[in-house]
Amino acid sequence: MPDDERRPTKLLDQLEEGPWPSFVTEIKKAGEKNPACNDLLQQLESSYEEKRGHWKHGGMVGVRGYGGGVIGRYSAMPEQFPRIAHFHTIRVNHPSGWFYTSDALRTLADIWERHGSGLTNFHGSTGDIIFLGTNTTELEPTFNELTQAGFDLGGSGSALRTPSSCVGQARCEWACYDTMKLCNDLTHQYQDEMHRPAFPYKFKIKCSGCPNDCVAASARADLSIIGTWKDAIRQDDAAVAEYAAAGLDIRRDVCDRCPTRCMDWDNGKLTIENRECVRCMHCINVMPKALRPGKERGAVLLIGAKAPIVKGALLSSVLVPFVAAEELEGTVNELLKRLWDFWDEHGENRERIGELIQRVGLANFLDGIGLDPTPEMVAAPRDNPFIFFREEEAN
Amino acid sequence: MPTFEANGTVYEVDEDGFLENPEIWNEAVAKDFAQSEDITDLTPDHWKVINYLRNYYLGFGIAPMVRKVCKETGFKLNEIYGLFPSGPAKGACKLAGLPKPTGCV
Numbered sequence: 001m002p003d004d005e006r007r008p009t010k011l012l013d014q015l016e017e018g019p020w021p022s023f024v025t026e027i028k029k030a031g032e033k034n035p036a037c038n039d040l041l042q043q044l045e046s047s048y049e050e051k052r053g054h055w056k057h058g059g060m061v062g063v064r065g066y067g068g069g070v071i072g073r074y075s076a077m078p079e080q081f082p083r084i085a086h087f088h089t090i091r092v093n094h095p096s097g098w099f100y101t102s103d104a105l106r107t108l109a110d111i112w113e114r115h116g117s118g119l120t121n122f123h124g125s126t127g128d129i130i131f132l133g134t135n136t137t138e139l140e141p142t143f144n145e146l147t148q149a150g151f152d153l154g155g156s157g158s159a160l161r162t163p164s165s166c167v168g169q170a171r172c173e174w175a176c177y178d179t180m181k182l183c184n185d186l187t188h189q190y191q192d193e194m195h196r197p198a199f200p201y202k203f204k205i206k207c208s209g210c211p212n213d214c215v216a217a218s219a220r221a222d223l224s225i226i227g228t229w230k231d232a233i234r235q236d237d238a239a240v241a242e243y244a245a246a247g248l249d250i251r252r253d254v255c256d257r258c259p260t261r262c263m264d265w266d267n268g269k270l271t272i273e274n275r276e277c278v279r280c281m282h283c284i285n286v287m288p289k290a291l292r293p294g295k296e297r298g299a300v301l302l303i304g305a306k307a308p309i310v311k312g313a314l315l316s317s318v319l320v321p322f323v324a325a326e327e328l329e330g331t332v333n334e335l336l337k338r339l340w341d342f343w344d345e346h347g348e349n350r351e352r353i354g355e356l357i358q359r360v361g362l363a364n365f366l367d368g369i370g371l372d373p374t375p376e377m378v379a380a381p382r383d384n385p386f387i388f389f390r391e392e393e394a395n
Numbered sequence: 396m397p398t399f400e401a402n403g404t405v406y407e408v409d410e411d412g413f414l415e416n417p418e419i420w421n422e423a424v425a426k427d428f429a430q431s432e433d434i435t436d437l438t439p440d441h442w443k444v445i446n447y448l449r450n451y452y453l454g455f456g457i458a459p460m461v462r463k464v465c466k467e468t469g470f471k472l473n474e475i476y477g478l479f480p481s482g483p484a485k486g487a488c489k490l491a492g493l494p495k496p497t498g499c500v
Contacts, residue, residue, distance in 0.1 A: 060411040060485045060495050064433070067482035074410050086410070158461075196472050196482065198461045344462055 009041055011048040030118045036083040036133060037117055043081045061088055061136050063143040066195045069153025070139055086136050087117070091154035092129040092146060093187065096180035097167040107149050115142040126204070127164030127215070128154035158350075159197035163187050165207035166214040174284070175209030176227030176297035177325040183207050185329060190336075199340070200347035200356075210293065211281045217305070217316070222353050223339070224302040224316045225332065231294035232274040233283070239290035240270045254283050298324040301335060304354025314354040317362075321376035338369040401427035411485070413495040420449070420492030428490050432481060441478050441490075444468050448483075448491040458488055458496040 009024070016022045024041070031037035043054050059072015071089040078085035092108070108129065112118055116134035124130040134142065143153065154162035163186045166172070168179030186205060187194070193203075206217035209227040217224035244250055250265040262276035263283060270290075272283075284291045301323065302316035323331045339353060342365070347356050357365045366373055396415070399408045404427060407415040412431055414420065425445055429437055437445075447468050451459045464483050465472055472483075479486030484496045 056410075058495075060413070062481055062485055064480040065476055067476070067484060072411060192473065196476060197484075198465070198472050200460070349460055 007042060007045075009045040012041060012045050027119065033113065034117050036087070037119060039075075039081040039083040040087070040117070040119075040133065043075060043077060043084060046077070046080075059088065061139060063139050063153070066153060067197045068156040068159050068195060071156055073133070084133065087133040088136065088139065090116070090131040090134070090139070090142060091124065091126065091156055091162065092131060093152045093154040093162050094123055094127050094129050094164065096165050096183040096187075097170055098123065098127070099167075099170065104149075108146075108151070111142065111145045111149065115145070125220075126154065126161050127206075128162050153195070155194040155197075155202075157197040158199045158201050159195070159203070160190050160193040160199070161202055161204045162194065163190075163205040163207065164215055166209050168207075168209040172209060173288075174212065174227075174281075174293060176229055176293055177209065177299050177328055179207040179209045179225075179227070182225065182329060182332070186332070189333070193340075198344075200343060201350045201352050203340075203343075203353065211279045212285070218302055219313075219315060220305050220307055221316065222304060222306065223332075223336070224305060225299050225328070226302065227293075228279050228298065228300045228322065229294035230296040230298065230322055233272055233277065234292040234294060235270065235272065236290050236292075237269070240287065241268075243287050243290055248287070250287075254286050257282055257286075296324075298322055299328055301332070303339070304352070304357055306352045306354050310350055310352075311355055314352075314358075316354070317379075318376045319371070321374060335369075338371075342368040399428070399431060401430050409495060411495055413489055414492045417452070417492050417494055424492055425490045428492075432479060432486050432489065434479065434486075434490075437490075438478075440470070444470065444475060444478060444483070444487050445491045448487055448493060452491065452493045458484070458493050 012024045015024045027037050027041050031041065047054050054076045056074040056076050059074055061072040062068065062070045069091050071091070073087045073089055075081050075084045075087060109118070109120070112120060112131050115138040116131050119132040121130035121132065131142070146152065163183045165179035165183035166175070168175040168177075170180055193199070203223070204221045205223045205225065206215045206221035207225045208215050208217045211226060211228060213224075213226055215221075217226055240250070244267075248254075250270065255261070255263045255265050259280050259282075260276045260278050262273040264271045284293065299322075300318060301320040303319040304314055305316035306314050320331065320335065343353050343356060346360065346368070347353070351359070360368075362377065363373070396407050397410060397412075399406045399412055406424070406427070409415060414424065414428070426437060429435075434441070444464065447464065448458065459467075461472065461483055464475065464487075468475075470478070475483050475487065479490070488496055
């Protein structure tokens with residue numbers, strides 16, 4: 001195919017219609033600077049025509065000293081599309097909470113235009129900055145420029161993936177602990193686990209500052225660290241009255257939507273039975289000026305969430321119901337050591353820790369990591385008749 | 396089919412530089428492939444890892460998990476990266492003539 005000629009992409013062009021941004025438009029723009037992007041579009045157009053993908057599975061490429069951070073991508077049609085014969089993905093470790101100066105973004109974009117397609121994802125599902133598409137020979141030069149600019153590769157493969165956090169106390173009044181510091185500290189502490197894969201499979205840590213869980217830790221992190229509080233919701237009665245006066249139907253939109261129905265509104269006074277509160281955040285989200293999380297803040301540690309790859313999806317389950325914010329980092333480090341020891345010893349190849357717990361049972365898992373069972377670990381403790389006692393406990 | 400040439404021998408390899416026909420492997424092959432991984436001299440420590448991987452592969456038909464490599468050879472993971480800069484999967488397995496590991500190592 002001549003370099004300067006772009007064949008029509010009739011199907012993809014439809015995706016440029018309408019008022020919203022289009023990845024097709026962006027790839028076309030990138031194609032003006034880097035013809036590999038035109039090959040990318042052409043290959044995708046033929047995928048649309050034939051209703052099948054044209055990427056080979058996997059690849060084993062990287063940079064010296066690291067076992068991860070680069071995902072090998074090879075076109076299955078290298079003769080037709082030689083400029084994307086190699087089109088590797090690079091994961092770049094994002095800063096906590098995804099804060100950048102525009103200068104940092106320009107630096108990243110310039111590095112990637114020099115060494116790759118110029119196309120990026122901000123951000124991938126892991127949270128990393130994703131550089132899309134380059135040749136094997138460009139990997140080391142990209143890595144060198146990234147490290148000189150103060151960036152590093154993220155995790156990939158059977159390793160600790162780049163930890164991620166919500167914007168936490170930097171931007172949000174609900175954050176019950178410093179998510180950005182914890183994420184940053186964990187990233188520094190576990191460089192080996194991130195860059196030199198040695199686990200049975202991937203392991204993700206995500207830090208959310210409150211139960212709104214803006215990084216969706218409970219749906220996809222093997223260890224979800226979610227901010228919560230132990231004491232009562234702080235309540236400003238005057239502000240509650242203002243919401244009512246402004247037309248908010250507190251009974252219908254707040255009390256009746258509380259999952260445990262722990263609130264009551266008598267057209268003048270809001271009463272909260274805090275013992276029954278499950279920290280769902282609904283009332284706080286509806287009346288942010290009137291209600292706030294309590295003062296005794298920390299986090300709940302949950303285990304075992306994953307997306308559907310290999311086996312089905314799992315949500316995470318409570319492992320440690322409450323850790324005070326001051327003790328959080330120490331507890332997380334100690335817990336990670338125990339979790340990884342147990343998983344290393346008993347995990348099968350490509351078995352996530354949540355699947356391991358399902359296979360061996362929660363009781364054996366807790367035994368293995370040396371934690372005592374608590375009622376919070378069971379979704380509905382009073383409804384569950386399947387409680388097994390060991391013989392020595394029953395006597 | 397990509398090829399890799401060293402010391403006058405031409406090998407058929409996959410895109411990532413792994414040997415296409417693992418059965419033609421011998422020690423000379425490992426020495427030739429060392430060049431592609433920027434390893435100038437194969438020491439007894441290198442051979443310990445290579446031979447372990449080779450024997451495991453011949454026994455089980457797959458590459459061992461990384462943890463097992465460390466346990467059986469007695470090397471810590473960062474020592475293995477010291478020997479094979481691109482790591483046990485991409486570096487050591489390539490020299491040992493294993494097919495490209497998928498998800499293992």
